[in-house]
Amino acid sequence: MNVLAFTVLTGIGATLVMDLWGLIRARLFGIPAADYGMVGRWLGHMRNGRFRHEAIARSAAVKGEQLIGWSAHYLTGIAYATLLTIFWGTGWISHPSIGPALIVGIGTVAAPFLLMQPGMGAGIAASRTPRPNVARFQSLLNHTVFGLGLYLTAWVIRLLLPV
Template identity: 65%
Template sequence: MDDLWSAVAIGVGATLVMDGWGLVRKQLLGIPPADYALVGRWLGHMAHGRFRHERIAAARPIPAEALLGWGAHYLIGVVFALLLVAMCGAEWLRQPTLLPALVWGMVTVAAPFLLMQPGMGAGFAASRTPRPNAARLQSLITHSVFGLGLYGSALLLNAFKGV
């Protein structure tokens, strides 16, 4: 059970790192962070049987969409951390290594490329955005930062535990 809670903490920590990167990226590059309210809107419309939109920003707003979107964002981060631990084994929690976390972070970019972006109207791997290659690169960088966050959060957790 301790390993489960450790993976949850690592997922939350990695997602916080990813969100911190979004704020840094805005300051350094002028690229706005992801709008998780729109993710909440997309998810909220699923309850009514609508899974795909031409442009999610133009869809009818959903009550508490920001809360839903942010909650889903952190839940997904936790699920990704749990999957990393399931693949690498609980030993990774006690002796985390960078490579599996970084590679897994990059693999998780498949979720927005294959599910979220098409469902929200941006097309497969951001193909319907004004600058698809730039959007793809930013997604890959952001998910790589998530992978670094998985590793860093595991190291930090171990430091707090005195491992």
């Protein structure tokens, strides 16, 4: 298997793990799963030069926002998986370890804190939400689960397919 295929599969798998976690926590704890349609709405408005919203849920809907948001979600997971091979090289593919996967997973929480949440009206690190610390913890937890997903997916790929 080549590096590109491994990276794409790892990113998709890790994102799927994070999404499954979202479904589990919704069922067990009543915490709503992320609405990637709102991400699609935010991204869709960018083509008209609008990058910031007071509250993305109150902004006009964008045609195809669900598809845009979910596609961006999985493409972002693939992009984050690419960081593993950029920084840890192909050696990580041969011998995945949890440290780098968690570093990438947890490190990527900077994107929602500094880009997505402010752009969608939630403020830097969810500062404009009703319970910012809860929102921050949930973001950190989700990205930690994503990091675990990177590690687990890489091991499954390594076990099932020749690398």
